[in-house]
Amino acid sequence: MNTAEYIVKKLEELGINDFFGVPGDYNFNLIYAVENNPSMNWIGCTNELNAGYAADGYARIKGYGAFITTYGTGELSAINAIAGSMAENIPVVHIVGLPSSKSIKNKTLLHHNLQDVNYNAFTEAYKAVTATTALLTKDNAKIEIDKAIKILVKEKKPIYIAVPLDIAEMGISDKDSFNDWHSNENTLTEVCSIIVQKIANAEKPLIVGDALIKRFDATIEYKEFCEKSGIPVSNFLMGKGLIDKNAKNYIGTYCAEFQNSDVEKYFNETDCLITVGAICSDINAFGFNDSLKIKNQIAIYGTHTYIDSTRYDDIKMSDVLEKVTKLIETKEYVIEKSAPILIQKESENIPITSDFLYTKLKSFIKANDIIVGETGTVQYGLAQIDCPSDVNIESQLLWSSTGWATAAALGISIAKPASRVIVISGDGAHLMTGMEIGTIIKNGLKPIFIIINNKGYSTERYLSKQPQNNMNDIISINYAKFARIFDGDVWATSVTSEEDFDKALKVTQIMNKLCYIEVKLAEMDIAELAQKFLTKTKDNSDYHKQGVLPKEKNIVLTNYAGSSGYETVVHQAFSEIDKLFKAEDINE
Numbered sequence: 197m198n199t200a201e202y203i204v205k206k207l208e209e210l211g212i213n214d215f216f217g218v219p220g221d222y223n224f225n226l227i228y229a230v231e232n233n234p235s236m237n238w239i240g241c242t243n244e245l246n247a248g249y250a251a252d253g254y255a256r257i258k259g260y261g262a263f264i265t266t267y268g269t270g271e272l273s274a275i276n277a278i279a280g281s282m283a284e285n286i287p288v289v290h291i292v293g294l295p296s297s298k299s300i301k302n303k304t305l306l307h308h309n310l311q312d313v314n315y316n317a318f319t320e321a322y323k324a325v326t327a328t329t330a331l332l333t334k335d336n337a338k339i340e341i342d343k344a345i346k347i348l349v350k351e352k353k354p355i356y357i358a359v360p361l362d363i364a365e366m367g368i369s370d371k372d373s374f375n376d377w378h379s380n381e382n383t384l385t386e387v388c389s390i391i392v393q394k395i396a397n398a399e400k401p402l403i404v405g406d407a408l409i410k411r412f413d414a415t416i417e418y419k420e421f422c423e424k425s426g427i428p429v430s431n432f433l434m435g436k437g438l439i440d441k442n443a444k445n446y447i448g449t450y451c452a453e454f455q456n457s458d459v460e461k462y463f464n465e466t467d468c469l470i471t472v473g474a475i476c477s478d479i480n481a482f483g484f485n486d487s488l489k490i491k492n493q494i495a496i497y498g499t500h501t502y503i504d505s506t507r508y509d510d511i512k513m514s515d516v517l518e519k520v521t522k523l524i525e526t527k528e529y530v531i532e533k534s535a536p537i538l539i540q541k542e543s544e545n546i547p548i549t550s551d552f553l554y555t556k557l558k559s560f561i562k563a564n565d566i567i568v569g570e571t572g573t574v575q576y577g578l579a580q581i582d583c584p585s586d587v588n589i590e591s592q593l594l595w596s597s598t599g600w601a602t603a604a605a606l607g608i609s610i611a612k613p614a615s616r617v618i619v620i621s622g623d624g625a626h627l628m629t630g631m632e633i634g635t636i637i638k639n640g641l642k643p644i645f646i647i648i649n650n651k652g653y654s655t656e657r658y659l660s661k662q663p664q665n666n667m668n669d670i671i672s673i674n675y676a677k678f679a680r681i682f683d684g685d686v687w688a689t690s691v692t693s694e695e696d697f698d699k700a701l702k703v704t705q706i707m708n709k710l711c712y713i714e715v716k717l718a719e720m721d722i723a724e725l726a727q728k729f730l731t732k733t734k735d736n737s738d739y740h741k742q743g744v745l746p747k748e749k750n751i752v753l754t755n756y757a758g759s760s761g762y763e764t765v766v767h768q769a770f771s772e773i774d775k776l777f778k779a780e781d782i783n784e
Contacts, residue, residue, distance in 0.1 A: 199337050200229035200364040203357065204236060206345055207289060210260045210375075214239055214610050216247040220266025222308070223293025225364035227264060239610060239639060242631040244270045246603035248277025249629065251288045253568070253604030255281070256590050257611035259413065260348070262289040267358075268308030271318055279325040280595035281354040284434075284475070285411040285498065288354040289345075290326070292318075296361045297333065319358055327353035332363045342373040349375045352411045352498055379515040387501050387508045388519040391470075391494055394503070395524060398468030401427045404450065406480070407434035408473025409513070412498035417517035418472055422446075426527050430459050432474060432481045433575055434593050440585040447533055449579055452482035454728040458532045469493040473513065479575070480593040482729060545695040550723045552694050553648070553715060554580050560701050561587060561618065566608055570601035570621035572655045574648070576726035578620070588615075598653075599628030602645075606632050609641040617643035624653045624670045630678065633710075637684035642710050647675050650717040657720060658730040675714035688712040 197205065203226075204215075214237045215230045217223070230236045241247040247263040255261030265271045271292045281288045294315065295306050303313040310317070322329050328347045330340035344355045395401050403425070409418045415438065422429045422439055429439050430450050439446045448456045450463060463469075471490050475481070491502040496516050500509045554577040561567065563584045569575050569591040578589060590608065592600045605619045626647050636643065652670050657663040679688040687707045691697045697715060704711040722730075 197368065197370050198225075198229070198365050199332065199341075199359060199368045200226045201233070202338070202368045202370060203291060203341060203359070204229045204233050205370065206341065206373075207260070207262050208233065208235055210345075210349070211258050212254075212260050212262050212289075213237060214254060214607075215262050215264055216241055216250040216254070216607065217264035218242075218244050218247060218266070218270060220270055220293065220308075222266045222295055222361060223264050223270075223291075225361060226291055226293050226359060229364070230264070237610075239606070239635065241603070241606070241635055244273035245277055246606070246629050246632045246635075248274040248281070248288070248290070249597075249600050249603030250607035250610070250632070251290075252277060252281045252286050252592075252600070253590065253607030254611045255286050255288050255607075256410070256604075257566070257588075257608050260287045260289070261607060261611075262291065264291045264293065266308065267292060267294045268318060270308075271322070275321065275325060276597060277600075278322070278354050278356070280592055280597050280600065282325045282327070283595040284592060285352045285408055286354065287348050287352045287411075289348065290322075290354060290356045292356065292358045293364065294331075294358050294360040297363060300360060319356070322356040325354070326356045327351045329356040329358070331358045332360065334363060334366060337363055337366065338368050342375075346373075346375050346377070350377050350499060377512075379512045380510040383508050384511045384515055384519060387503065387511060388516060388523060390503050391501075391516070391520050392523045394468055394494060395425070395427070395470070398466075400462070400466050401425075401468035401470060401529075402462050402466035403427050403429045404431060404469065404471045404474060405429065405435040405438045406432045406472065406474040408475065408498055409435065409438055410473075412473065412513045414473070414498075414512075414514040414517055417514045417521070421472075421517045421521045421524075424521050424526055425524050426529055427470070428462055428529055428531055430462065432476075433579055434475060434480050434589075434591055435473070436579065437583055437587050437589045441582045442585070445529065445531055447531060450482065451579060451725060452729075454482065454732075455580070455725050461532075470496070472496045472517070473498070475594050477594045478733070479596060483733075545693050547692060548694050548697050548715060548717065550577060550648075550717060550721050550726075551580075553577070553646075553697065553717075554723055556694075556697060556701065557581060557620075557646075558583075562616070563587065564615055566590065566612065566615050566617045568601045568605045568608060568617060568619045568643075570619075570625045571596045571598050572622050572625060572653075573722040573726040573730075574601075574620050574622065576729060577723035580723060580725055598625045600625075602626055602629040603632045605643050605645075606636050606639075606641070609636065609643050610639065613641065617641075618646065619643055620646045621648070622654060623647060623649040623651070623673070623675070626675075627670060627673070633679060633712075634682040634684075637682050637686060637710055642708065644704050644711045645679070645713065647712070647714050648717060649675060649714050650719050650721055652719065654720070654722050654726075655730065658722070658727070659734050663720065676712070679710075679712035685709040686712060688714075690714040690716065692716045 216239045244265045251261035251263040300315040330344045348355045495502040558581045563586045567589045652668045656668045676688040676690040
């Protein structure tokens, strides 16, 4: 077989049956290899960035994903998507078609190039956002492909393979190569023995699960460990849904001081913190981003584990969890659970609010649904919902690339077409990648889109000094009509009241087609949890601390808060403060 066919075959062995991308004259041979394989489907996207997002979504469900772009313009358009996959351990293969080896050797100035020709420039750019890069030649093609795929399988991070036109057609051996890897048994035994002993000596252990458990295919082992140990179990936002909400020892999602006070108490009082697959970012962990604190206790990752700040390499997360589960003794712990956050109420013909929206979704979401939550305030709304068991919630909270959810939903729907996929996105994010709705319809997919229209970028409104600044506005669109501009079967509506939203959700359950609901909210209406967290984030932001008066002088401003027209007064006060700080002779 030729090189392109070999790459497709190796990825088929990993469970990939769909390739996303955009055709270009340098990648035709790669796409032909996909189309000529009876087990493969080619999914053409509207642009390369969306193709990268789609492959990311696909990999979250199927285990691995792949997409194809052309040299230069195409691959650079997709680099943001692949960086997101790198940040969150999503194993995506980015295959790039290059000009011929002769053109590369002679530095021929062809289209998609800079005037100062450097055919290695974009491969070098990808080194920062992938686990490995491979530029194939006639001498290294099979070695580099096999090596890159082994890294993909072990590290669960994206890889980049650049294939010149002639190399794609070059004959190559189809001899199988072994991709899997095994834990170092001696290290595994040592680590598990230490973990079991530390747990046995602890009075208040706490388990915290997160997204990397799914990335490293250790969900079953994690559930068994939690169940047998009896230890209280929590999670960060991206780990929501790993454990059945009704499990005896599940205490709820960690939301710091903003919600679930019992969970925060466990965090503060634990004498043995056991994190599994944790991503300790500001958003995902509500500011609990002290990775040193985690590593100083027990932190189990995909290929390594920290205990008391010592790192142990070459041990699989699943192996550690499985062995610890066999060795550990079950104990009874006192479990305190916070009361349910949202209380269902009957819908009324009054303007809809964020809190009602998420309250209603609580009863709408069913077992085995896949929820795709956009970056931004949506995640805090979802955090307030106790989902049924076996609900898969996918989000991108570390990289937080606005617009990810719509295109990722394409890949997720392709990966698991039998599941109900529910996409919740803000209007600003949806506009960035909304053309992929057409690709979704073209491929006969039927997700449910809930688009929250509050006329702009809500997160930025809350974080900026001037929420009403027009930089946070977006163009006005009739979203119900937008969904219908594509040829295909679509049901779309726009709602402004609680009663209409309730009716719209019921309609989606009898529609065998893509459903699209625009929910119109007030500009500053976001979930209560989002308000609390973003307000504190703004108060603690280094950006906003610049130019702020000493604390005792802020009392002058707070005294205006109860007066009529205080917003105008405060704005005037801050204007005067800005002038003061620009003066050279200002004193304390």
